[in-house]
Amino acid sequence: MDRRFSLFWLIVLLAFLLTAPAAQAGKANDTLYILHPVELSSVDNYFNTDRLGVVLCHHLWDSLLYRDINTGEYKPNLATSWKFVDDKTLEFDLRQGVKFHNGDEFDADDVVYTLNWVSDPKNGVKTQNNVNWIEKCEKLGKFKVRVKTKKNFPAAPAYIAGVTAIYPHKYYSKVGPEGMAVKPVGTGPYKGVEVVPGKHIILAKNENYFAASPKGKPSIGKLHIRFISEVNTQIAELMSGRADWLWRLPPDPAEKLAKMPKITVKTADTMRVFFLLFDAANKKGRNSPLNKLKVRQAICHAIDKATIRNTLVKGASRLVNSACYPTQFGCTDDVIKYEYNPAKAKKLLAEAGYPNGFEMDYYGWRERGEMEAIMGYLNAVGIKAKIQWMKYAAVRDKIRNGEVDMSHNNWGSYSIPDASAFTGNFFRGTADDNARDPEVMKWLQIADTSIDPEVRKKNYKMALQRIAAQAYCLPLWSANMNFAFTKDLNFVPQSDEIPRFFNASWK
Amino acid sequence: MLIYTLKRLALAVAVTLVVSALSFGLLYLSGDPATAIGGEAATDVDIVNIRKFYGLDRPIHIQYLTWVGKALKGDFGMSYYFRLPVSEIMATRLPVTLILGCSAIVFALVFSIPLGVIAAIRPNSWIDRTALFLSVMGQAMPSFWLGLMLIVVLSVWLPLLPPSGTEGWEYFVMPTIVLGYFAMPALMRLTRAGMLEVLASDYIRTARAKGLLPGSILFKHALRNAVIPVVSVSAVQFGFMLGGSIVIETVFALQGMGYLAWESITRSDFPTVQAVILVFSVIYILLTLLADLLNGWLDPRIRVA
Numbered sequence: 001m002d003r004r005f006s007l008f009w010l011i012v013l014l015a016f017l018l019t020a021p022a023a024q025a026g027k028a029n030d031t032l033y034i035l036h037p038v039e040l041s042s043v044d045n046y047f048n049t050d051r052l053g054v055v056l057c058h059h060l061w062d063s064l065l066y067r068d069i070n071t072g073e074y075k076p077n078l079a080t081s082w083k084f085v086d087d088k089t090l091e092f093d094l095r096q097g098v099k100f101h102n103g104d105e106f107d108a109d110d111v112v113y114t115l116n117w118v119s120d121p122k123n124g125v126k127t128q129n130n131v132n133w134i135e136k137c138e139k140l141g142k143f144k145v146r147v148k149t150k151k152n153f154p155a156a157p158a159y160i161a162g163v164t165a166i167y168p169h170k171y172y173s174k175v176g177p178e179g180m181a182v183k184p185v186g187t188g189p190y191k192g193v194e195v196v197p198g199k200h201i202i203l204a205k206n207e208n209y210f211a212a213s214p215k216g217k218p219s220i221g222k223l224h225i226r227f228i229s230e231v232n233t234q235i236a237e238l239m240s241g242r243a244d245w246l247w248r249l250p251p252d253p254a255e256k257l258a259k260m261p262k263i264t265v266k267t268a269d270t271m272r273v274f275f276l277l278f279d280a281a282n283k284k285g286r287n288s289p290l291n292k293l294k295v296r297q298a299i300c301h302a303i304d305k306a307t308i309r310n311t312l313v314k315g316a317s318r319l320v321n322s323a324c325y326p327t328q329f330g331c332t333d334d335v336i337k338y339e340y341n342p343a344k345a346k347k348l349l350a351e352a353g354y355p356n357g358f359e360m361d362y363y364g365w366r367e368r369g370e371m372e373a374i375m376g377y378l379n380a381v382g383i384k385a386k387i388q389w390m391k392y393a394a395v396r397d398k399i400r401n402g403e404v405d406m407s408h409n410n411w412g413s414y415s416i417p418d419a420s421a422f423t424g425n426f427f428r429g430t431a432d433d434n435a436r437d438p439e440v441m442k443w444l445q446i447a448d449t450s451i452d453p454e455v456r457k458k459n460y461k462m463a464l465q466r467i468a469a470q471a472y473c474l475p476l477w478s479a480n481m482n483f484a485f486t487k488d489l490n491f492v493p494q495s496d497e498i499p500r501f502f503n504a505s506w507k
Numbered sequence: 508m509l510i511y512t513l514k515r516l517a518l519a520v521a522v523t524l525v526v527s528a529l530s531f532g533l534l535y536l537s538g539d540p541a542t543a544i545g546g547e548a549a550t551d552v553d554i555v556n557i558r559k560f561y562g563l564d565r566p567i568h569i570q571y572l573t574w575v576g577k578a579l580k581g582d583f584g585m586s587y588y589f590r591l592p593v594s595e596i597m598a599t600r601l602p603v604t605l606i607l608g609c610s611a612i613v614f615a616l617v618f619s620i621p622l623g624v625i626a627a628i629r630p631n632s633w634i635d636r637t638a639l640f641l642s643v644m645g646q647a648m649p650s651f652w653l654g655l656m657l658i659v660v661l662s663v664w665l666p667l668l669p670p671s672g673t674e675g676w677e678y679f680v681m682p683t684i685v686l687g688y689f690a691m692p693a694l695m696r697l698t699r700a701g702m703l704e705v706l707a708s709d710y711i712r713t714a715r716a717k718g719l720l721p722g723s724i725l726f727k728h729a730l731r732n733a734v735i736p737v738v739s740v741s742a743v744q745f746g747f748m749l750g751g752s753i754v755i756e757t758v759f760a761l762q763g764m765g766y767l768a769w770e771s772i773t774r775s776d777f778p779t780v781q782a783v784i785l786v787f788s789v790i791y792i793l794l795t796l797l798a799d800l801l802n803g804w805l806d807p808r809i810r811v812a
Contacts, residue, residue, distance in 0.1 A: 042590050121556055124560045126544070177590060178590060181590065197589050197591060199762055230757050233658065233671050236658045236670040237671060242669060392543070393539055393540070393543035
């Protein structure tokens with residue numbers, strides 16, 4: 001629909017330039033009006049899987065550590081210092097004098113309660129992957145705790161700094177997830193003012209936010225988040241001055257909006273990687289052509305990734321060759337790269353026993369335009385790919401059952417800057433692993449659990465090189481994120497898909 | 508009449524049960540809700556735990572009967588997505604849809620009936636042609652396009668009305684126009700056709716011969732008969748407006764029942780989808796019943812039949 005409206009918005013833009021009404025930006029009342037396309041299921045950090053949940057986590061709550069996106073360094077946040085005592089034990093000295101939004105003092109009881117509660121499967125936390133590595137948390141003193149991991153887990157600091165928010169234990173044990181969802185209480189730079197599920201979320205600056213936080217003191221008074229799914233309505237809200245900030249804007253409207261005098265458009269590369277996942281392991285014994293290496297390699301050579309990226313994805317997205325995001329720890333680009341070569345693709349298909357190509361289903365749930373482009377390239381070498389457009393849950397079930405020849409996948413690694421967050425899901429023998437390569441699994445096992453960074457890097461490299469050589473998947477490009485906001489705002493987008501409004505300010 | 512009404516009510520209950528049972532079964536074919544709830548990072552073990560946690564591991568007929576038992580007590584269960592009681596969510600969404608549906612049907616009737624009557628009185632005149640043009644436009648123009656055009660003109664160019672939201676009456680002006688305009692052509696053409704037929708009938712000629720006032724002939728004798736099919740169609744259109752306003756609710760970001768239904772389907776939030784389907788089914792059935800009773804009041808022959 002968005003592309004269809006290119007001309008439509010061009011007309012609107014011209015008309016707007018002629019008749020531009022006075023904007024009613026939030027600067028006047030110190031409120032940043034934010035638009036988000038998807039209703040958030042729950043504000044409780046552990047009971048949602050939406051990106052906005054990760055964003056709110058960093059605003060309403062704090063974790064023990066904070067990762068500086070610019071340097072990659074893990075800085076103490078609610079902790080003042082931390083260390084690995086042994087391969088499975090981390091110790092944290094906690095910050096004194098920090099208060100929750102409800103006035104409760106922060107101490108070790110909050111950390112122990114939170115980490116033990118969320119890691120207990122009985123409590124039904126939605127984001128199990130983020131917490132199921134925790135064995136237990138013990139109190140060593142009023143401001144000192146010890147976290148035990150179930151196995152060697154060198155990526156623990158990344159998870160702790162990511163989305164492991166610390167809750168006030170007295171409040172949470174009283175109100176539970178339902179209470180936290182409507183009246184969130186944390187130590188973060190913003191505090192919850194009003195939550196109306198499905199309608200809006202209003203946050204206000206935490207005037208008492210602790211000065212030593214690596215996040216810095218917030219500047220903007222209020223954040224008012226609304227949910228509008230229709231992109232054209234979002235644009236109208238921004239153009240009429242009733243909204244100040246929006247994201248996930250498709251490339252075409254982003255280009256049009258960038259020409260407007262009162263609006264800034266910025267683009268950022270994100271950690272979300274798109275890739276084609278092949279049925280290499282023949283899990284269900286269907287004997288798909290994709291079980292053959294040469295067929296998978298032919299598909300890799302048949303697709304002109306660069307052209308699709310430049311014409312459809314656009315912006316700051318980058319081409320990806322390895323099964324991870326380039327800045328994740330352990331990720332390497334030193335893998336075999338499949339150049340666009342349709343003649344070679346046809347030759348490989350003939351060698352595999354398919355001189356006239358074959359038919360297959362191509363499953364997906366988002367980015368249909370890009371899927372259609374890929375379908376066109378495959379058609380050109382004789383592979384008739386039929387798009388099967390389904391809901392995510394339905395596609396995933398089929399992939400796990402080994403019923404999918406090829407799927408258009410994407411993975412955001414939950415913004416965890418460690419290759420384990422990607423490879424661990426798709427190549428370590430999990431249900432999503434359609435390669436089932438023992439060698440890859442062995443190397444990843446070592447890489448994921450070794451404390452020695454060099455050992456980790458070496459084993460990730462071997463695993464990633466084999467994944468590429470065997471063409472278990474075809475990494476395509478990283479997702480591009482377009483942000484549009486009022487010119488009155490100082491805002492810097494980051495690649496981890498976490499807008500930091502606590503660092504934003506009015507001009 | 509009482510037996511007839513009781514029969515209709517029994518049929519309505521049966522239809523509601525069949526609709527809810529069918530939708531319950533069909534939802535299961537659309538994907539495993541446990542996978543949807545777990546999200547992209549959920550492992551197989553997580554999904555098994557989710558199934559147990561929400562009772563999705565029980566046989567489907569047990570799940571359905573449990574749901575029916577609770578629904579009869581007004582308990583529609585907890586939303587998988589929002590983790591809130593479904594009745595609580597619907598309580599915030601239903602008023603939005605009802606306000607929109609009621610205002611749109613009033614808007615449609617206020618414009619379509621007079622236009623239909625005038626077009627019938629002066630067939631092939633410029634006003635008839637204009638009415639025809641408007642009705643063709645209304646049927647041909649996609650609602651989302653008209654909605655976006657109104658937003659552009661009334662919110663962006665001339666900032667008179669807010670483009671989205673539900674905070675006040677002004678937020679419903681554009682959605683009402685769009686939804687009402689979509690329903691207008693059928694009502695207007697039906698009124699026109701009915702009036703043309705009635706005006707050519709013998710009893711109207713008799714009324715004229717008796718020297719009755721033109722206004723009395725038109726409104727007391729002609730319109731009352733011509734409007735009977737309009738009442739039935741209005742009830743259907745109103746039901747459509749309530750249940751089918753997803754596009755309008757999406758364009759104007761109105762958090763109503765249609766939008767809730769659509770989003771809940773994509774999230775596999777079964778308890779919410781089930782409850783919404785039930786509410787819409789009941790509304791449809793009640794509207795049909797209401798239309799029958801209204802027609803009986805307008806035309807005593809229907810009561811006798």
